[in-house]
Every structure is written in C-alpha cells, then in structure tokens.
Amino acid sequence: MSDELVLAGEKLGSRLILGTGGAPSLQVVDEVIGASGTALCTVSMRRVDPSTAGSILDVLSRHGVRILPNTAGCRTAREAILTAQLARDALDTEWVKLEVIADDDTLLPDAIELVDAAERLVADGFKVFPYTNDDPILARRLQRVGCVAVMPLGAPIGSGLGILNPHNIELIVAEAEVPVVLDAGVGTASDATLAMELGCDAVLLASAVTRAQDPGLMAAAMAAAVDAGRLARLAGRIPKREHAHASSPTTGMAVL
Amino acid sequence: MSDELVLAGEKLGSRLILGTGGAPSLQVVDEVIGASGTALCTVSMRRVDPSTAGSILDVLSRHGVRILPNTAGCRTAREAILTAQLARDALDTEWVKLEVIADDDTLLPDAIELVDAAERLVADGFKVFPYTNDDPILARRLQRVGCVAVMPLGAPIGSGLGILNPHNIELIVAEAEVPVVLDAGVGTASDATLAMELGCDAVLLASAVTRAQDPGLMAAAMAAAVDAGRLARLAGRIPKREHAHASSPTTGMAVL
C-alpha cells in the first residue's frame, strides 16, 4: 500500500518531522536523524558564530533530509517575515515553519500576528507551515490565506504534556483541506501514536527525542509510534463499548 | 540491543501476544499472525466438531508460534483446572492462560476462585498465566502462589476502552517479580504503546486486531505500537512540565 506523505507537492518518506533543537551535540543530531528515519528537519536562524565547529547543514545534507527553517523567537509578523526571507536566502528554500509567539514563557502563538504574517509570506511565494494553537477556526483561517499545512500544538512547546485537547485536533482534521501536523507537546511515543490515530498526517517533535535520556532509542520509538498510529488510523479501530464482548467462543463449552 | 521477552524461561521474539478469537476465518488468523510477528497465541478448548474443516493448530504450527491455551468461559476453579489439564493433554504444553470469570456479562475475573485455581495448577506443574483485574494486591498474591506472569486487564474484554486505570498498572509493575502482560481492553495502537510505557513486559490482545475493519493492517499497527512503547520505556521520556521549554536557541537572535 502506498501511503506517502505529500507536503507542498513534495513526497516525503516519513511522517515524522524532527526538530533539531535541544540536542546536546551535532553527534546526537546525527544519531537521532538516522534512528528516526525522518525526511524533514527544522532549523533556526541565528547570528553566525565563527567559533563554532561543524554545521547542522552538513549533518542534514549527509542524511539527505529536507530543511524546514523556522522563525522561532519572533514576536511580530514583521520579525517573522524578515527571518523567513533571510532563511530563504541562506538555505535556498521557500519552505518555512512560521512561529510568531506571544511571549517567552508560554511560547504560545499569537493568533493575530500569525495570520497576518502567514498571509504576507504566502503572497511573497513562501510555502508556509504555521505553528498554531488548537483552535479549529484559526486553523481554518490559516488554510484560507494559503498555508500548505496547519501545525496545531498538542500542548506547550517542550512541556511533554501530550495532546491536551484531542477533540480540537479531531475538529481540525475533520475539515482540513491541507495536511495537519501535530506540532509541540509530544512527550512520549503514545502521544505521537494518538496524534496519528486522531487523523494527523504527520507529527513534528524535538524535545521528546533530543532531551530523552537516550535520544537515539527515543528516536526509534517515535518512528515506530508514528507508523503504529498511521496504520491504526487506516485499519479502523473497534468501537468502544461500555460492556465486555467475549473473544472466545461462548458455544461448545464442555460440561465438566 | 538484546531485549528479548522471557516467559517461563522461554525466549520469545515478540512482546505482542495474540488472541485468535474474533477472527472471521482461519485465513484472517493466518494473516494477522503474519502481520503481527507474534510468537505466542492463545486458543480455547471446545468440543470437537467433526464437521469443521481446518484447524487453528495447523495455522499456528505453520507460523511456528507457541500455543497458550486458555480456560475462557470457566466460572469455577474446578472447571478451570479440568480445562487446563485437558489442554495440557491435548496440546502437550504446561502453559495455560488461566481465566476464571464471574459472569458472562462483565467477563471480569473472580479474585477468589482465580487464586484458588492458580495455586492448585502451580502445584500440578503448570506454568500459569492468570488473567486478572488491575488490583495490585491480587497480582501480588498470584505471584506468591507461583504464577509465572501476571496479566492484568486494562478494561473489560472486548470493550476497547484502553487502560482505565494506569495508576494500578504502574503499581503492579513497580513491585512485580515476574513479567507483567497487559491483557484485555486494548482498542487501538496507542493503548498498546501506553501499556508498554507503563512498564508492562508484553501486551495480549485479540478483538482489537481480529475485529478491526482491516485486521491485517491493525496487526501491523499493534506490532509497531508495542515496539514503540517498549523503546520509549527504555529510552526514558522527558519529564512533564507545567510550562513551556524552548527547543530553539534563545540566544543569538538577530535584531531586525
């Protein structure tokens, strides 16, 4: 069965999108990319530090994974747009994970700045992947302004609280006309599996893997978790029942 | 990394134990065993029906999986013991999944009959795998009488409600000196992943796969789900935090 993820017209070999932040070293990034089988990784744009040895870009190109630059840390549409444009120039990609956060404590998106930035970046030719909250109406607006995907959070970035409101994720999936990527909140494998069972097309996570006690093992766990959830979604689960339902024959019992 | 499941001294190549009940045909049983990669399957003992063509035993032996006969439908220790003895004689195995249920509506185990039957079967040389409720104290008693594993339910058989009380499963795992197998209640992949994350050594399920809309796909989903949960458990998840934790650098931001 062919069940490839297609984002912005590109086929990707994995439904797990990996953020590279939080890893203690490029060696660990290298390890988790390999173990996760991801085909798309996020990076941030920061001031050049001539003293740093090695580049995340080399690691990513060695693995042949696509780059999804983000606008992490931007607080206004203007900052985010400039950052996206610089990323496009530096990395030669029109793809951008659009983050416009309200503050550094919650790291929650600012709905109004986000829609503004998304609309203008789309007009400028970008393929916009917005990091959004789980409001189905905001997700709808982001699609209407031309985003190529919507990426609702399950819980605050790095919290590991999983999916706090599965009902909203289901509402977003039910009416989505672009891929839905669960972004932020995943803490462990079952969170990723649940996201896919709810109908998400992919899962984006960083801390859950990069900050796990054993990042490589957790990367492998997440790869399996995303597959498990996707397969379960396609397989069609049994309904929940209030009462038991025997799985062994109730006839042919011996009289002993 | 070698991480084999060992039950009653036997190494098994999979942490997914498959119940064969509920499948519409032996063909489906054949398909789900293959897709799940299981190494151990349960069967029930029922009156011989000379008219039936084909035998579950042939399917199981073709796949080279071990057989775990159950005492499904038994309501008293006496019935369960006789059924176990007949299974041993018929199938030439001392392994038995001990079920002593209280009624046909809830299919819940009867704690008192269960402990009685377990103690006597152990004395008779059986390797007893008791299907039990999620009471940590009952699990403790079952270990003390010599059961080789404890198999607490997540929810009633066939309900697909998942794990209704993860706290009890964690208590059972925390003090268990034998393998813990989550038995009954699993409805979809994330339930199986969670069971393994809670520390269970294996998951036993039937209806979730055999009654899924596409049993073969769900069998593959469950195989991945169990791997995902096991790996996540070994990897060591990030802690849950009430507040966000940035996964992108908070330094080196450009002033734009």
Added chain:
Amino acid sequence: MSDELVLAGEKLGSRLILGTGGAPSLQVVDEVIGASGTALCTVSMRRVDPSTAGSILDVLSRHGVRILPNTAGCRTAREAILTAQLARDALDTEWVKLEVIADDDTLLPDAIELVDAAERLVADGFKVFPYTNDDPILARRLQRVGCVAVMPLGAPIGSGLGILNPHNIELIVAEAEVPVVLDAGVGTASDATLAMELGCDAVLLASAVTRAQDPGLMAAAMAAAVDAGRLARLAGRIPKREHAHASSPTTGMAVL
C-alpha cells in the same frame, strides 16, 4: 467571610450566571432562576414577534436579576457591534456578552473578529464580556483592549463535554487581571465545580440546566456546585500523591 463576585464594579450575589436559552417555556425560566439563585442572566436580541405572550424581561425583573444581553449568532464585528448598540438602547445597559462566531456548526468564536469588535465596543463605552476560546494569548489581548472579564469556553456550546483543556483555563486564570468566567461546555455539576477549583471567578451556563431532564433540580445542583468549587479553591486542597497516606493512627495498635 465576604466573598462577593464583582463584575464591572457591580457586586453580584451569585457566581452562577445563567443563560436563559433552551428552556421550553418562561415558566421553566422562572423556575430555574429561582432555584439557581443567579443574579445575572443572558438574553438574545431578536425580531419583535407581536404574537408572543409574556416577556423574558418581566421574568428577570420579577427576580431582580441583572440582564446581560448577548450578540449570539453574529458572524462579524460589524453585526456584533450593531446588535450590542441595539441591546443597549433597548435594555438600557452597557453590559454585553460579546459573541462573534465563525459558523453555525461549531459556534466557535472567531478570534480576529472578536478582538476587533471588543476593541471598538470598549471605545464606545460598553462593558464587554467576551465569549472566547481557551487560548491564553487571546484572553490576554481581550484584557488589553479593555474587556471587563474574559469568558473562555470549556467545550463547544451545548456539547456538555465539560472542560476539555483545564491546563489552558489555569494559564488564563494565572495571569488574568479581570474576572474569568467559564462559559460554555458545562454538562453537569462536577464540571462547574472543577471550573471554580481551577480558579474561575464564575460559571456561565444555559443548556446544562435548561435542557436537563429536571431543569429546576439541575439549577439547584449548579448553585451548590459553584459554591463547592469556590469554597474548595479558597480552602486549599491537599496535594496529589502517588502513594497512600494513612488517615488512621499507625501507632497505638493493639497486639491481638
């Protein structure tokens, strides 16, 4: 202990705000207002129907409860503002429950139209009580534009699903500088109790009471539920512990 709710400078004798919609008759409205002890009720503005006998206004004035007109059904800031102005003229109140919904299926608020309408109504002298989603950042914006309260939903209007994301409600409460009213989603008493325990200052509900099998009884239940939750919040609950903690003396046991 004096623990009065103060909204827009007015003291209210109850923390339960009652929506009058969904009741089968004015008699039922009369009954539930009495049984709930509410001091503030919402109404909607609709075309005059000369044929209708009796007026909700008479019922409300008989009970001496304040009126909070809503802008239910409005889809744009413009519609909502006109409706608020008409309500002010008709009912001689500057208070308005601002609803700007995105569609008639989800009845979810449209964040962008909502903030726009709120800002303009505040400028026009209204006391604005916005019905909002549970996004903490949107709640913050609504306060910044001068709303006298924020009224996040627990779940979609009339769904009875309770509070789907308690974590967001806690985040809103933690930084709120105006009263927080849990609005929409309450299905039963424990939902209202939980809302108050999370730190909400009041609960607004309609269907949970007006569509209950016995509206009068449920109104009394909700009155008690809001009190219970408020008192528990003030009392300071015990911490949750993973392990048991004896409530009977562990010393002085007899040796029997």
Added chain:
Amino acid sequence: MSDELVLAGEKLGSRLILGTGGAPSLQVVDEVIGASGTALCTVSMRRVDPSTAGSILDVLSRHGVRILPNTAGCRTAREAILTAQLARDALDTEWVKLEVIADDDTLLPDAIELVDAAERLVADGFKVFPYTNDDPILARRLQRVGCVAVMPLGAPIGSGLGILNPHNIELIVAEAEVPVVLDAGVGTASDATLAMELGCDAVLLASAVTRAQDPGLMAAAMAAAVDAGRLARLAGRIPKREHAHASSPTTGMAVL
C-alpha cells in the same frame, strides 16, 4: 423532595460521611463536623493513653453524630474481627467499617481476607461497611455475604487522586442492591461531586478535609459538593455531544 440516605435501616441527614483522622486537634474535628453537616463519623480503636485530654467521643456526641468504628491497620481477618468486637463492646454499636489491608504502603484492601472477615462479622451480627477496591465482582461478593453497604475506593487512601476508574464505580452502582459509598481517594470537591453523579449514595472522606489548608472551609465545600452531585444525578444531565448545540435562537435574527 425527600431524599434521605438510609444505611442499615437508619436514616441519616447527610450523604457525607466524615473520617476524623488527620485533623491536627479535636478543635479542628469539632469545626469540620459542624461545617460539613455530617451525620456519621469514623473512629479507630487504639490503646488507651491515660495522658490524652479530651475524647473524640465527647466531640461526636456533642454533635449528635453516629459513630462508625473502623478496623484500620488490621492485616488479617482475625485481627479485624477482634478489633470489630472490641469496638462493639466499647462503643455499643454493631456498625463497623471493615478494613483489612495488605500492607502499610498501599493501604489497599486484601480481597480474600476481606471477604472472609465480612462473612464472619455478618454471622456475628455486625452491620458491615467494607472498604473495598473498585472490583465490581468483589463488591458483588461482599453484598452476597450480607454487607449492608459497599465502599469502593476512588484512589488510594490519602492520595487525593480522585476517582481513577469511574467505569468500575458505575459498574458497581449499576448492580448494587445496597448503598454504595465512595471511600478513599477524594482530594477536592469536584471528586465528591463526580462520585455522586456516578450514582454513589454517599461519600466517605477524611484527609481531603482534615488535611486541607483550611479544614473548615473544605468541610463546607464537601457538603455542597455532595449535594451538587446528588441533585445532578437526580436531575438527569444533558447528553454529551461531539458537536455544538445553540442555546440562543437561530431564528428571528435581524438583518443588519
């Protein structure tokens, strides 16, 4: 509406049963009994300490509440039976809260010792109120041996985790022929409200009140919480719906 609780043929004026353990002083016990409006309180039997001033019995008799002695700390049927007999002799009551725990860490009941003790105490003329786990089958057995109520736990004693498995409580209530009292686990008011909504006839709690930051306030909270849950149960809640349901008229909208 008359809706009195009847236990062992006795009418009680409150559905809140209060454990007196954990309170820092008899003054606090006095305060919480008054604030809670309880009509039944538990006590433990311990070695006489001639040095202690004042007696819990005086406090209870001053409030005119009934006494329910418990067998807290007993690990075997024999210990529990002797303790019950001593309590009967000392306090002149045949009522006993039967606790037979497996260990001092979990404080969880031992199903087998519990049923044994219950059966023998019933034969000895006691009115037995067994503290049990949430296993519906064990609850059934306890009724069959003649217990006058069943008291399943919501969570471990003193944990404040609430009701970990509401599904089991519903199963117990659905088939119970004696009153069901939710005993242990309650941490805050909404837990008690939920217990009553699930159909319990009463709630027994101690630590949630006696160890709260303000025990008197929490006692009042619990009194309101139990009323709220009972009224909601009787009122008949609205069904949960996946989708919204307008509570304001969808007709008569002005065209503005």
Added chain:
Amino acid sequence: MHITVNGELHEIADGATLADLVAERLRSDKGVAAAVDGEVAPRGSWPGVALRDGQAVELLTAVQGG
C-alpha cells in the same frame, strides 16, 4: 408607501415616523430597539425619524438566549 419591517413588506401612511410605525405595530415599545437601513435609531429619536419608501426597519427585543 412601503417599507420592510423585520423582513416583511409593510404599507404605511406617507410621512409616518418610526414612532408611528412602532405604535401601529406593537402593543408596547418597552424593551424594543430599532435599526433603519442598518443604522441604530435611538429610542428617543423615533418621533423625529421620518420613514421613506423602501427603507428597511428592524425592530428587536430581548428573548430567551444563551
């Protein structure tokens, strides 16, 4: 002349005011607000609001609502 009142066509004497319309249509104007062609017409202004043929008038009041 003809005006639209709450979505329905309505005939009224030429030169009638909003106050006339309300008096003619309603037993009481208590708790009623009016909009003419999408603009609020404050209650106090009704006697001075001369209606013109083809205008759309909305007369609203409070009803049970969420």
Added chain:
Amino acid sequence: MHITVNGELHEIADGATLADLVAERLRSDKGVAAAVDGEVAPRGSWPGVALRDGQAVELLTAVQGG
C-alpha cells in the same frame, strides 16, 4: 450401550473403549483430549478405558479463542 458424547446421546458396541469411540467419531485424534464423567482421561490411557453404559464423555480440541 448408550453413552453421552459432547452432550449428545450416542450408541456404541458393548465393551468399546475410549480409543474405539474416538476412532469411530473422529478423522484424527490429533490435538484432542477426553474427559469421562468429569475426570481427565489421558490420551495414552484410551485403549485401556472401557466405556460403561450411561457414561458422559467430553472430547475437546483447540479452537480460535481469547
């Protein structure tokens, strides 16, 4: 004589053994176990188990389950 086999009355020659019964009833005895009057009759013992009129025999095998 008559015996009950899996709940149904069954006629069989006097002096027949459990082995005879199984051979007569089943294509193969692979994976089959037997109980006579509520007691397990081990497979190896069947040739020596003489059936008596009125006895109840249960013949069980493994089926899909649990």
Added chain:
Amino acid sequence: MHITVNGELHEIADGATLADLVAERLRSDKGVAAAVDGEVAPRGSWPGVALRDGQAVELLTAVQGG
C-alpha cells in the same frame, strides 16, 4: 504479679481482676474495651476476670481515625 498492659510490663496485686486493673489505670472506663491474651473480655465480665501472672491485656478506646 506481673502482667503486660498495652505492651508494657505492669505490676499488680495478686488476685486482682480486670476491673481492678482498669480502675487503677484509667480515670474512667467509658468507651474502653479489653482483650486478655487475644480474646475479647466483655465489659460486663471484668469484675469476674481474675488476672494471672504473665497475661497480656489490651485496653482500647476510640481515637480520631479515618
């Protein structure tokens, strides 16, 4: 003679009864129950219960408990 009372060794006059012991130890016997060597000694029986050297007596009463 010596007896154990609530776990502590205690000297008491030979021939003393359980009633004597309680009277000597406690201000009041209200709400108190007694066990001697693991058997309940009903309150009414105390005057007739002669204590013997080496016996273990438990005197219990109600305390705060959950």
Added chain:
Amino acid sequence: MHITVNGELHEIADGATLADLVAERLRSDKGVAAAVDGEVAPRGSWPGVALRDGQAVELLTAVQGG
C-alpha cells in the same frame, strides 16, 4: 569606519562592501544570509552593497532549532 555586526561594534576599511565584510569575518559564506539596517540584503547583491559608517549588519545562519 565603524559598523555594528551582530550587535558588536566593528571597524572596517572605508568603502568596504558587504562581501568584503563577510569575507573578512567568516571562513565561508555558505548558508549565510545578511540584513543591513533591518532590510534583507540578498546574497547575490553583496559585492555591490557599499557599507556606510554606523550601519547595523546582521549575519545569520542555520543552527539546531525547533
């Protein structure tokens, strides 16, 4: 002249271009983007971008993130 580069004051020869600055500061310009006074300066344009005293230049590249 003096310009600010990534927030730090930096001296550079009069008439230097953005390309000169990058060449002087960095081993390689691979994966680097630049902004001058808050405006993007496309990589191709650097040789033609003459820097002026007091300007603020930001040089960015990709790092682990997200």
